[in-house]
Amino acid sequence: MQALARPRRLPDARYFQIAALTTLLVINFALIDFGARPAASVIAIATALLTQLIGCRLSGLPLDLKSPLITGLSLSLLLRADALWLHAAAAVIAIGSKFVLRIDGKHVFNPAGLAIVVLLFSSSGVWISPGQWGTEIWFASLAGLFAVLVLSASHRVDIAIYFLASHAALLLLRATWLGDPLVIPLHQLQSGSLLIFTFFMISDPRTTPDSRAGRLLFAAAVAVTAHYLAFVLQMRPALYVALIALSPLTLVLDRLIPAARFSWRPSVLKGVST
């Protein structure tokens, strides 16, 4: 456990993350009525776990089921599809990418994000619902609370802050340029989907640059790209596409600004992630 190596004895951040995502999923089923189907979640999670099992067998890496569980939960929260098999396909793409698309022992793409973007562009049967979480303040508070737990345990609170700050700055600049009232960028910032993206997707420690400066550059680049996609190209969902499109940039940033590699388990050297 990484906690052993640190003065603050926080448990593995992934436990918090699993708790957070599970809670959000329950809220999604219970209160937010659209599109989320329990059967789809079961399939996504089961397929993710199974793919991880097979991947670890084939690659000889130690088996850890926390990460695929997180990926399965993330897919359940974000991806919508008109056929159940697409959820299984998403899980295979997500977990498979961790084993196949890795350079220097680090996987390049956030697994769930990659699966979503690949399917959005290749399948006619999936979509995501950026408006599903609304802009309610209670939701923002809850997501924020989880974020504090997860991010402080994983020591990636900085990239979430960099990203939110860049995104907010761009929205404020745009509103100023257009002469729009402040309520418009504030409304855009309250989006539940934005918070989930910030706290559980871009801040994934396994796919963010190793150095702090790298993370700052990366977060700002994602924000600028997403802004361009959303407001110039009118593309939705812009955030995921921007993140996945720019993920290879982390490799460059890691070369330019080297720093210690993050690992969920300090005992496994060279940042092997499973």
Added chain:
Amino acid sequence: MTLRTSKLFRTSVAAAAILAHAATAPAHAFCGFYVAQADAKLFNQSSKVVLARDGQQTAITMASDFEGDVKEFAVVVPVPTFIERKQIGVVEPKTIDHLDKYTAPRLVEYHDADPCAPVVVAARAMPAAPMMAGAVQEMARRDYGVTIEASYDVAEYDVLILSAQESDGLTRWLTDNDYRIPQGAEAVLGSYIKQGMRFFVAKVNVERMNSLGTGQLRPLQVRYQSAKFMVPLRLGTVNAKGPQDLIILALTRSGRIEAANYRTVKIPSDIDVPLYVKNEFGPFYKALFERAVARENMQAVFVEYAWDLAWCDPCAADPMSNKELVELGARWIGGDGDVAFRANRRGGGSDAYVTRLHVRYDAKSFPEDIVFVETKDRANFQGRYVQHHPWRGEATCEAAKAYRNGLTARFAKEVDNVASLTGWSRGDIVERMARSGETLAK
């Protein structure tokens, strides 16, 4: 002249719609008929807009509930591109009314069978919905920084396509040309100008209207190609007197649409209600909608209907014809004959899907224009309320006793349902039920 800013819209979507009947009936087969509907006229301060979207090809049709001197009718709609004459048209009001009725929330009736005989089901159904409007034209001058890019005669309307450099110039131009621009609209116009939008402005040409002999203002339709898929609500919220209702009827190829920047919520549906609701279905639905809006703090867009256009069950109105759907912008359906739209693909699904969204908004709760996304979701949904007529015939068997006991519980549940959906007083509901023969006491 009056500018009806509450009726300003623009959108980007292209579309199609179609209906026929249809396919597999649900297990609890509907075998009755439609009895009542809650259509757009129910809601004051309401507008209807039809969006048809195919890829980036978009048609927006704006229906107006304008009442008054037609000389005072004017509309200013931000549009994302330059609009040519052939991209503008008028639509028969009855076509939009038809789609409104077809998609409106509905009441369905079933008749309980003789409890002493084998099960037979009978049924019926009802619907709900709203409107918008237009502008005028005039030749202009240059010193406003406003360019009249085109000027068209479109049926009873004179239409101009404007572009502008500065919002104050545009505001002055509009004001000087008898478009009454409300205080505060300038900032909104400025925002649209910076976003590179043009302005579609229209007024009524009374002379031409008289010679056409239509006697009414028909909905205007604008078609364009744009990645933007939204309705411009903001101008309409400037100086609005309280919240307004908008009903968005979207015709798409792949599936239902939803808001990308607001929450989209299904209206409560498939709920049993007492018999008396049939005579007040309008007020019932209105109260239900108001309560749903309050529950979501007026921050949600409600789905009232989302269904493959090739069939309906129950049908709240006759199926839409190919002709009507093409008229509303669904030009991809491959035929514009006056025949009911049907599935043209094997496997039951058609390439036309309709979504009916109902939103109550004001500047505070909906500060930015609603942006839509088209999903691949073809699951069917309708706002549907069900009433069961108790068996009133002779019934003396054992089963009849249990049936009558069950009725009391059923009536009590229906009281709960109506009270929680509408907020009406329980005493009142019980009394009205008793008057229609549904007595809670044994």
